[in-house]
Amino acid sequence: MxxxxxxxxxxxxxxxxxxxxxxxxxxxxxxxxxxxxxxxxxxxxxxxxxxxxxxxxxxxxxxxxxxxxxxxxxxxxxxxxxxxxxxxxxxxxxxxxxxxxxxxxxxxxxxxxxxxxxxxxxxxxxxxxxxxxxxxxxxxxxxDAHPENIDHMLIVGDETALPAIGRWIEDHPRGQAATVIIEVAADADKQEIPAGPEVDVRWLVRGDAPGGTTSLMFDAVAGLDWPDGAVYAWVAGETLSLKAIRRHLVEDRQLPKSHLEVAGYWRRETVATLADDPALPDASEDWAEDKFHEMCELLPPIALRVAVTLDVPEQLSRGVGRLDDLAAATGCDRAALAKFLRYLITADLVEQDGDRYRLTNLGEQLTDDYYAKDLHLESPEALAERALFGLADAVRTGRSVYADRFGVGYRDLMGTHPSGGRYFGDADDFANYIAPTLVTTDVFDGLDHVVVHADGGATYATKLVEANPDMRVTIVGMPAQIDHIRADLGDTLDTDPLFARIDLRAQSVFEELPAADGVLLVSMLDKNPDADAVHLLRRLAATGAKLIVVEEPLQESTISDHDTMADLTNLAVYGSGFRTDAEHRALFTAAGLRVASAQHIYCGETVYTLA
Ligand SMILES: Cc1cc2nc3c(=O)[nH]c(=O)nc-3n(C[C@H](O)[C@H](O)[C@H](O)COP(=O)(O)OP(=O)(O)OC[C@H]3O[C@@H](n4cnc5c(N)ncnc54)[C@H](O)[C@@H]3O)c2cc1C
CATH class of the missing domain: 2.40.30.10 (Translation factors)
Structure with missing residues (x-):
């Protein structure tokens, strides 16, 4: 069809x-x-x-x-x-x-x-x-030419559609049968439009009700004696009020989409008005449509990442401005690069002066390592974000899509990928923020041996042994993480007496753990879907050690778009997302554990001790 x-x-x-x-x-x-x-x-x-x-x-x-x-x-x-x-x-x-x-x-x-x-x-x-x-x-x-090969036109609309409807009644193909339903505010708004006998015009008057708020048109359509033969429906008016009509025509009347046109001609919304002229909207408020339009665009975030990955901004900022030179410096196909630059120009990131390209002020941002390091398609961030292309599956199933899409789980990939060093390095940086406060809380009091399972584990371990002169710590992590720690610390591991009290174990946390009286988990539950997180908690609790869990619960009252983005990315990557405090507590309960204490430390991180 x-x-x-x-x-x-x-x-x-x-x-x-x-x-x-x-x-x-x-x-x-x-x-x-x-x-x-x-x-x-x-x-x-x-x-x-x-x-x-x-x-x-x-x-x-x-x-x-x-x-x-x-x-x-x-x-x-x-x-x-x-x-x-x-x-x-x-x-x-x-x-x-x-x-x-x-x-x-x-x-x-x-x-x-x-x-x-x-x-x-x-x-x-x-x-x-x-x-x-x-x-x-x-x-x-x-x-759009008049519909072909149809037996009956169903035309429905409010006064914004009346000009089109009036024109149809006057100009329609000779003999075309039609039912025309028009909603207006008052009797006085009906127009004299001469229609032939084949056109059944029905006026609906909504009276004092504002436009777009009644079900008059829907009721009239739903109450029709459905015409025989092929029907084409043309419906226009207030966008939201048309939804019910559309659904009715598709679901109840089984109208194929090829025979249905529902056009939102206006949208009922409240607008701010100019202080000195209330008949005019305040255009500074007229951003909703622009925002929506921008949100529809898929290319800009991809193009930024591609530009950084191809090293285009860096080369341009170094003065490599001619197409041939830039193609050679970036290893790109000359013609394809020209297309890409053409896009970057329309996106205001690059400008052209004669045969030379250069970055605009906006484009200069791409050379700022603060942004560039995360935009590079081989960065840990971009490698995680690519899971968003599987978000539909993740939302449908509630599971990680990473291994299915890329053949390996994300953390396993970080274990072997060249950017894994950055991943673990960033985790160390994060640990440096929270570890100093974490180790001064009373949750470690009286513990002799703590198993640490966390990205950034070496930082937590060193801060713990520094703060607790008799404590021993074992870091348990995947082999790549342990390798990263060894590479990062180098000789210090052997020469610094602190490390005499720190063991490194390359093993899964699900394998048998060394005997310890405390286990510290930092940001590990948010890397596991609920079932795995519960399983992990149960296993750790079974060792008899005190469980100390550090997570950053989502604060629903202050949630931002960054939080929700991170949440969905985490869902696609790990099948978990980020959890609220209540969701964490539900996990603990499911694992048969009770929250003995919960205290907030740095930047929304919460330390739960479980019994
Ligand atoms: C393809 C197409 C053809 C159209 N043809 C016509 C036409 O021939 N004649 C016509 O009048 N309109 C027509 N419209 C609808 C018209 O474009 C919108 O009503 C438009 O919003 C009016 O712009 P505005 O600047 O007056 O109001 P806006 O600045 O867009 O809106 C200001 C406020 O008015 C409200 N508002 C807008 N339109 C209406 C309305 N009709 N009734 C009640 N409140 C409203 C909004 O909700 C908003 O609160 C057509 C729309 C489309 C998409």
């Missing part, structure tokens, strides 16, 4: 200045603006680009008006390029979509109907404009 039964045609993107010829109310709730202007007939730009005449062929063709930001005199406009619009990088206009109610090429008249809905850039502009005022429109960029 085709994806849609409406054939798409694209028009060359064009921006035009139009002039208000007339402005009047069609109904109390609908303002009609008649536009003219030479650019509707097509024009030639100063740099010789031919812009074709305005064109609109179908009932739901739409243009986009580009308005100034409220409070500004002029809109920030794109420049007409050859078959494209070139957008300035330093701002955007307020863009609002409107249907072409009529287009009369002979008279050069474009008619647009604006709903009067109170505060709004477009709505207010239409209410205030008068003959001679000017505006800018782009589009239509695309038109």
């Amino acid at each position: 085709p994806r849609t039964v409406r054939q798409k045609t694209f028009y060359s993107p064009a921006i035009r200045e139009v002039e208000v010829i007339d402005a009047y109310d069609v109904t109390p709730g609908m303002r009609r603006i008649v536009f003219g202007g030479d650019q509707l007939r097509g024009y030639t730009t100063e740099d010789g680009i031919e812009v074709p005449a305005f064109r609109s062929d179908e009932f739901d063709d739409a243009v986009r008006f580009l308005f100034p930001t409220p409070g500004e005199a002029e809109a920030i406009l794109p420049r007409q390029g050859d078959g494209e619009l070139i957008h300035p990088s330093d701002g955007r206009p307020m863009v609002r979509a409107y249907t072409v109610r009529y287009w009369d090429p002979a008279e050069n008249r474009l008619v647009v109907d604006f709903v009067r809905h109170g505060t709004g850039v477009a709505s207010t502009w239409s209410a205030r404009c008068g003959a001679g005022d000017r505006a800018h429109v782009v589009g239509p960029h695309v038109t």
